[in-house]
Amino acid sequence: PITEKSNPLTQDLDKADAENIVRLLGQCDAEIFQEEGQALSTYQRLYSESILTTMVQVAGKVQEVLKEPDGGLVVLSGGGTSGRMAFLMSVSFNQLMKGLGQKPLYTYLIAGGDRSVVASREGTEDSALHGIEELKKVAAGKKRVIVIGISVGLSAPFVAGQMDCCMNNTAVFLPVLVGFNPVSMARHPFPPPRILRSLTVFPSLRAPHYQITSLLFSMSVVTLISE
Numbered sequence: 001p002i003t004e005k006s007n008p009l010t011q012d013l014d015k016a017d018a019e020n021i022v023r024l025l026g027q028c029d030a031e032i033f034q035e036e037g038q039a040l041s042t043y044q045r046l047y048s049e050s051i052l053t054t055m056v057q058v059a060g061k062v063q064e065v066l067k068e069p070d071g072g073l074v075v076l077s078g079g080g081t082s083g084r085m086a087f088l089m090s091v092s093f094n095q096l097m098k099g100l101g102q103k104p105l106y107t108y109l110i111a112g113g114d115r116s117v118v119a120s121r122e123g124t125e126d127s128a129l130h131g132i133e134e135l136k137k138v139a140a141g142k143k144r145v146i147v148i149g150i151s152v153g154l155s156a157p158f159v160a161g162q163m164d165c166c167m168n169n170t171a172v173f174l175p176v177l178v179g180f181n182p183v184s185m186a187r188h189p190f191p192p193p194r195i196l197r198s199l200t201v202f203p204s205l206r207a208p209h210y211q212i213t214s215l216l217f218s219m220s221v222v223t224l225i226s227e
Helices: 018-032 049-066 081-099 128-139 157-167 193-198
Strands: 072-078 106-110 144-150 173-179 223-226
Touching: 049 072, 049 144, 049 173, 072 081, 072 128, 072 157, 081 106, 081 144, 106 128, 128 144, 128 157, 144 157, 157 173
Parallel strands: 072 106, 072 144, 144 173
Antiparallel strands: 173 223
């Protein structure tokens, strides 16, 4: 899987001093933001036309939900670091909405609950049932819910279960899956086969030999799979 490969830029990271470590990590992040002509043809980047198109499509769906403050909800979900990113993004987006005088409509789910935001809880992201139960709790009574599941390697059952749940109730849920690896490399059972048949898989953003870099950008720009 792409997420398990090392980046040639950081092959001598263990020999670098603090200043060079920061420089190398910055170079890794910069790969995501290369213009399409600069990037290796094997991979797409944030500025690739297909990626931008997909992001605009998802943003449009989010805008539709934000127009329904009493019945809409946007859920960001993940396990471990992915869940912590979901927490940080939902809090940030809600602060922006409050600043605009609007009702906050973002929430987060993290495998293992709030304790996992500050302390690792091994094994909690391996339960698809746990993911489904948590999603149903936060979505109860809502008319339209966008669920943005984050799983870098497309390997977390916690998120896979939520995607499955969404596909079984598309009248309410719109699933969006975020990850680095192509679907062909997803760990069984993520996503379940019926999701692969039901969802339109947009072109993926694949960072070459991407492993060592800061996670802020890593979690924000990746593969988007939506309705």
